[in-house]
Amino acid sequence: MCDAIGGGSSNKARCSDPLQNDDCCGNLTISPRPVKDVEKGYTLFEHVKLSVSGLTCVGCENKLFRSLDVIPSVRNLKTSLVLAQAEFDLDLTAGPVSDVVRSIERTTGFSCEIVKSRGQELEVIVTGDVLDFLKQTPPEGVQDMTLVNKQTVRIAYDAKKIGARDLLENCFNIAVCLAAPQPHPALAVGSRHVRSSGYVTLVSAALTIPVLVLAWAPLPSHPIVYGSTSLALATAVQFGVAGPFYPSAIKSLLFTRVIEMDLLIVLSTTAAYVFSIISFAYQVRGQPLSTEGFFQTSTLLVTLIMVGRFVSALARQKAVESISIRSLQGTKAILTGLDCGSQKEIDARLLQYGDAFLVAPESRVVTDGIVVSGTSEVDESMVTGEFQLLKKVPGSSVIAGSLNSSGPLTVQLTRLPGNNTISDIAVMVDEAKFSKPKVQDLADRVAGYFVPVVIVFAIVTFAAWIAVGKAVRHQTTTTSVVQAITYSISVLIVSCPCAIGLAVPMVIVIAGGVAAKHGVIFKSAGTIETARNAVHVVFDKTGTLTQGRLKVLTAEYPLGSQDSISSAVLGLTSNIKHPVSIAISKYLKSCGTSPADVSGVKTVSGKGVEGTWHGASIRAGNSGWVHVEHSPHVESILSQALTAFCVTKDDELVAVFGLEDSLRPDASVVVSELIRRGIEVSIVSGDDHGPVRSFAAKLGIPSSHFKSRCSPEDKQHYIKDLVGSGGKTILFCGDGTNDAVALAEASIGVHMNGGTDVAQSAADVVLVRPSLTGILTLMDLSRASYRRIVFNFIWAFAYNIVAILLAAGAFVHARIPPQYAGLGEIVSVVPVILIALQLKWAKFD
Structure with a gap:
């Protein structure tokens, strides 16, 4: 339904490309690379983000990466399995983005959608002819109009030139209404994948259940009729449900030379299906094999594979949604005049510059603004991690997502939804999810060799069981081959590289969301990997250890x-x-x-x-x-x-x-805790010797561990000497422009909230709230994440070793039958996701 509105939104990466703007260094917004004149020798780059449907395992991500990496015009490529996205810089002189999208879809079988981030966006439903709507001259301020589906159009506009309500109420000659809000692309793609997996799983189950009934229920004996019916249903399952695995596996081999999980599924399900047909043929001839009917094996195998993929996708999606900072963004706003006169509830997307909105008691602040009337207390803990009520009076700033307590507040909007504190934090968190720690390289290499090794092991299993059947059990050749096939199918399908591939990224994704809700934003996964190893923390003084209010x-x-x-x-x-x-x-x-x-x-x-x-x-x-x-x-x-x-x-x-100046209230506690943990603490400051020595004494820092009258270069050299040739992990915390070089030199640079943009771009970590406890949170979260990564690796390897041995028949009295081997993905992947999700409830401060 819609209401008519009118009628009639570790190692630090160094910038090697001089044409890239500051966004490549970690600022809060992401924008296209600047357009340059090709005739003058410049290369034309655009920053592209793709939302990819069809990523189900680490093999899929490797296929996507390789397919993009071989394109000469693609630079600075990053992919994320958990976010189902790819991000890169594209040389437009070699061709448009649409050519890259078509190439990827052709070579991988995935479907891709370009995620645009310029300006604000609205999706509207056109009540008239949508083609006529798109042909009309767009109003001033409208940057782009894109057809989403038959009647829905996405409008990108410059909010500083035209407001959302003004745009919809006065600027079009065809009636439109606001479309239902859509989730962020990173969540939307996952939701669509879960829904499609669920539908396919239901269809597969509906086709499989009759086959199981015909095979296992105590029915009158009509083997040919039952077999014919089962053949028809099994064929529908094999080509209708498992059919998409074939082109995916073939394209991986042909275009990217990747042997992925889909190939194991194709080999195992095809072998089971073909063997079912052979078994049925022997039954028709009156010479049934020892296995008798086999259609229940092939159909149940496919169905359980689909169940496993659905449960894994659902668990992964729920985990990502549970830590999404964007969930704090309100969807409704109460529009009011500055004189607190008339009030009207509107969709938050229709807010525009100049608006004032009412924040009722026990409701969330819809976007950033300044209080113009009213007095209340606001809980900002969901964004900053500061677990206390903060008093707000006229002139106080409020941030999106914070929870009002007792009194109504009238707030003058300063930033629009989709471009506020929540979106800033979410962008930085998403950027970290694209990065990969060093341990991920090991996981990727193992996963890359995993499938070929499993195929070889399945062949060895097949040969071994034929030999055992003939030489030890004295079986006929037919019986030995039948038995060997069942063991080989089990080996192919029970193995699961997905658990190995997800062991690291699931923890990093959850850790990023958890850190954000504790007021700590890290810009790369390497930071979470190395923060636990910090042996020395160096603080700037003014504005870092002190409150900076001299x-x-x-x-x-x-x-x-x-x-x-x-x-x-x-x-x-x-x-x-x-x-x-x-x-x-x-x-x-x-x-x-x-x-x-x-x-x-x-x-x-x-x-x-x-x-x-x-x-x-x-x-x-x-x-x-x-x-x-x-x-x-x-x-x-x-x-x-x-x-x-x-x-x-x-x-x-x-x-x-x-x-x-005065010390921050938590400075003594944080420094004392660092020293208790055996971590050395130093102060470097541009201030004179007297005040620096005084603050060091108050904090219990010895005279050998502070330096005064330091220039930016002095701070840089101090950090460099501490790092030394051994590559010690040194953490530096500062807040000013003069700290930027030290932030960049340190193993981990931490920027205190309230500093300059230069310092933020040089830092690896941003503390959203002005509290030094974020450093302890960072270290504790790093330690907790590392433990979970190690556990996930141990579980993934242990599962695959035990499961493959069980499937291969290595244990005399225990084995995994082929029809149940499809449950392997649930057993292997879900624990990895749940262990990562435990970070949500861990205590860090």
Whole structure:
């Protein structure tokens, strides 16, 4: 139903491509690569994301990867089995994206859909002629209109040029209504796969049950009639249900040289089906084989394979959905005027810039905004992991997905749904899911050799049982061959490389979602793999160990002229966003100072700021940089363990400010816990020696483990020396631009929330909430994830070894009959998924 609206959305990767924008370094948004002029020697790249239907096992992912990897125009390729997606950069000078999609669909048999991420998107149902609707001139701000199905059109638009409601109400001459909301492509593809697998499994079961009844029920003896009926049903199962496995297996062999799980299914089910026909033929001739009817084996085998795939797909999908951060996005909004007048509930997708919405008690904030009226307490734990109610008053910011407590709030929208905090976090989490830790390489290699080894083992089993039947049991050749076939079929089908292939990615996917809900976002799977090995944690001071909210306690002007110097200092610092400059500006403004005109203002990272005032050079920063550390005025301030902000005019000290900062509430607890765990802790800071030494003493950090007056290069060298030739795992935590090189140099760079975009792009981990406990969470989650990966590997290998031996008849009194071997995928894969899912309930802080 719809309402008419109108009528009439580890090792760090280094950027080797100079044409790539900052998004390749891990910023929150993903956008196409910039368009360049080919005639001037540039290559035209576009960032492409494909949603792929048909990925069921690690062999399928390998086939997809190889099919894309051989295309010369594809660069920076990443695939994800769990997300059912591929992501890459495409050289458009070699051909459009549509050519790549057609090539992949032809060589793999998968169906692909391009996932677009530009601007906002709406899906609408056209009540009239959809072709006429698509032919009309699109309104200003509309970027693209794409036909989704017979009556549904996806509209991409620039929300800064036109709002969603304005677009639908006034811009089209054919009536449209908003289509039902669709899940994110990563979830939608999985849902479609689960549904299709369920339908096919039901059909297979419906065809198999009569065969089982005819074979096992105590019915009157009519073997030929029953056999003919069973042959017809088994044929329908073999070609209607198992039929799609044939082209998939053949295409893998022909186009990508991959021997995958589908080939095992084809070999085993075909052997069972063909042997059923042979057995029935002998029965028609009046010479039944010792196995008698065999159609129940082939049909039950296919059905149980489908049941296994359905249960595995369902478990995998539910696991991904359960940790999806996008589930926090509200679907309805109560639109209201800023004067809290009329109210109207609308679909959240119809919000547009300039709107204000009401957040009722016990309801979620639909998107990011600023409170304009009302007072309440809000629980942001589902997004930030901060398990406490935060007071919100007019002027406070609220984030999407947070839960309002007692009082109604009127919120001025600042970001639209689909482009808010939830989507930012979700994009970063999804990026991590595309990455693979080193241990995944081992799993992929093992899985790659697994199927050929199983085929060889099945052949050996076949030969061995013929020999046993003839030489030991003295059976006829026919009986020996029949027995050998049943054992070989069991070996082929009971083996399952899927458990090996999923052992790592399932844990990484769950870990990413769990970390996000604890306020920790990691950008690569390698981070989760290595964080447990951290032996040394290095902290920046200001804004990391401290709250970064400095206040001026004292100010001295050695040469007098306080008014003119303070005006110059305000002019120098008023537009600088460093915490010290912010504190100085705030202090001077509170004293009634007006800024002087200072020209050529520029910051010197990690040192200070400089400019020109009345023809003189004016510099402000730490005492070492401006060379006044031995001034009595400076020494007096430093002796009080205050941060000294020194100002010189033509290299002469004209002002010095003493600033005080305070430790974060959790800094002592986190540092103490790190030391208790045997992890060394250091501080590197651009601040003077006195305050750095004071904070180190409060935290119990020895004098050998802190450095003051550090430039960005000093911090980088300090980290580099710690890493050393042995490749120790060093974690650095910072928040500012001057920390970017240290963040990049460290084994794991952790960025504190509230820092700059430069620092975020260099970091491996972003702490969404300003709390150092995220470092402990990261390490604990890494340790818990590693244990589960190890368990999954042990289980996958143990299952396959035992199951194959049972299927091959290695144990005298126990074996797995071929008709039940199809349950192997459930037995092997589901425990892997459940063990990974246990991370949801683990305690990390």
